[in-house]
Amino acid sequence: MSSITPADIEVGAKNGGGAPGRPGRVSLGGLSLNLRSSGIYIAFALIIALFSVLTDGALLQPQNISNIIVQNSYILILAIGMILIIIAGHIDLSVGSVVAVTGALAAVLMVNMGVPWPLALLITLVAGALIGAWQGYWIAYFGIPAFIVTLAGMLLFRALTLTVLGNQGIGPFPDQVRTLANGFTNGWLGNIGLGPLGGADLFSLLIGIVAIAGMVLAQWRSRSARKGYGQAVDSLALFALKMAAGAALILFLVVQLARFKNLPWVLVLLAVLVLGYSLMANRTVFGRQIYAIGGNLQAAVMSGVKVKSVVFWIFVNMGVLSAIAGVIFAGRLNQAGPTAGNSFELDAIAAAFIGGAAVQGGVGKVVGAITGGLIMAVINNGMSLIGSPSERVMLVKGAVLLAAVAFDVWTKRRAGTAR
């Protein structure tokens, strides 16, 4: 019983899981799976498999993988900030407008005023922080629900965008900014032949190998440390299996990208952000306090968490990430436009919820939000590859969002934690 089929999982779930007293948990031949936390990854794998078949493999072609990442990078960046806000029990509807206004600001600085691009970028990020601080103040210190403040922000910053741009696009951006948004790492070390796969960029491959080595090393050290503290760890075989699976995934992604045009810069940026924010959410006092606030606000107050300050700073953070997304989006289009970022907030929120965030807050993972964003990206991309009309894409995305949250509510009700 080493293979897990979807049918097994469904049967197991219906029977209340293999392990008694632990609903939502499936036990198969020693492998124990928490459906609620891993369901999303299983779903992602299934969706990729589905579209690979439907598109005759076009989905996983080197260029297409690269496209999916580059075209959705700004949504994924927004999803990182959004998941933190949703974990804390809030919401941000303004991110699309903030993307637009920061993109416009960057364009005015770089194009109209000729400010050197690093300085202009810095100023834009600071502006994003100030926008976040503005909203964070009203939410955390003045006590207006985030829904209202950011709904107002959505209008305010869109209006500001139109004012700054005077209703027309500004461009083109400096090359460096365009490279960041749209470009690829240089082939510093030249190409290497991969037999039947053809030539691939050596530098990208080396980065991939370093990433795999880093992952294995970090996981191994963590495993040793946990053992040292007397915690239960996976058996060596299972650990090796997990590492092999992770390594295969990274290797596949990197090889495919290396065969196309090297690593997209935004992928490098995303990797850094995902790693950094995951660590922040799990390992820092600040990250823990976000979960504490969302899990039980009153208990967090009574435990000495400075709730107002934490909420304020996660909105500042959202502002900065929105500014990064704003610059990347404008750089990719090579123009800051008045309609930039329209409905980005909805995509970012949907990514967070598909990725396993709980509607009441307190639950969610950065990696989950990224996966949720990628699920939508793959659906988008796959359906357009098979020539589905856009209304059908929208229909499917809506259904997936509803199904994901319904699944979450369902597993929670079965687990009965909310007594």
Added chain:
Amino acid sequence: MTEHILRMSGITKTFPGVKALQDVNLAVRRGEIHAICGENGAGKSTLMKVLSGVYPHGQYDGEITFEGRRCEFGGIRDSEHAGIVIIHQELALCPQLSIAENIYLGNERATRGVIDWNRTNYEAGELLKRVGLRENPTTTVSDIGVGKQQLVEIAKALSKEVKLLILDEPTAALNDEDSAHLLDLLRGLRDEGITCVIISHKLNEVIAIADSVTILRDGRTIETLDMAAGDVSEDRIISGMVGRALDNRFPPRTPAIGEEAFRIEDWTVYSPSQPGRKVVDGASLTLRRGEIVGLAGLMGAGRTELAMSVFGRTYGVHISGRIFKDGRPIEIRTVQDAIRHGVAYATEDRKRYGLNLIEDIKRNISAAWLKGLSRRGWVNEYEEYRVAQQFRASMNIKAPDVDSVVGKLSGGNQQKVVLSKWILTEPDVLILDEPTRGIDVGAKYEIYMIINRLAEQGKAVLVISSELPELLGLCDRIYTLSEGRVTGEVPREEATQERLMYLMTKGQESLA
């Protein structure tokens, strides 16, 4: 008049792990005012919830006969239809609606779905006259005081053609004038033939108004006293409420009491929701190292409010008074201040204020002491795990591992997690608010052992409890609180349940 309008017999209601009611009998005569007395947790409110259908038929054992008919209420609607209306301690009015709208809420004066406002307001006005409330029916409820809101509740009950009116602590939040008016009104209703059941802690009111008194204790009926037979005094009721043998449910301990550790002086706190109402009034307490001090008081006496206002001002407004730690004055403005000064408060409502129920044991234990488990903002997760494991062993938290979600633990184990969380902050002063509420007997004993151990380590412990035997069995000294004032300080040797209950029920005027 011996006809009984209501007869409840053999009522037993069990919650997971706790028998809240055990073979309770209650017989109420037609047209009388029947008081129900008992300590907090004696089962009074549960009994009334059974009667009014909050716990529907089938969730309890026993039989209810009302107006000669056996009743099997499936919900509040059924009991109201039969003519039984309950007015809860926390008023159930919509503050933004008018008096008339509240009175007819769910019972609208309407023809074919369209509300007849003239009829609504006219009939509401008539009802207000009956209860002696001189207000315009269109006045918004939030604009009138609590006393008048209470009258609106009664008017609402009258609109439903009530035969049996149940009032749960109707005067707890009222001042003397409003209380007197309310009691007069109840007498008037009795003369109109409406039977009243009143739950009250204020024994002087019970003596003044009730025709008979049923006393509950530990979920059982103790006795029913007929006031007309005469000679029923407050002391008589008190002895019925507390008359319980103290057995050795408490682990032995030899106190080693040291220096003064914590003192509050002249502590006054105002209610945040009712402007001008003092919830705590000039209270002063002293705690010494190695000492377990009790704080006794009935519901609404201000015990939790006192504790929370001291603990980083988490309750109340316009707080005044002085706090001393080891003889030196300190300021505690926030919870962080309190933790820094070594003051911990374990809440009475662990699900609401104490725990993140969707999070696991280790992260709940570390929640108040992340600073101590981290370096430059990074939490040492291995250390966190180790500490949690240590507490799991030393506190005997029954869970498969420290990664278990707290929401799935039993009440006793949840309480141990709360205590672990605060012991981890290495406090010198622990305020434990109802540390054994909703916990079975075995786990209670364990909690008592933990409290004793804390005292042995030289910590000052303040235990707030509704259960007098618990305070008597545990504490070296007991303060009593009544209506926000400290009404007494009784050393262990002199403390009896009767003495404490006397001090706890003492009104302000009788103190002067």
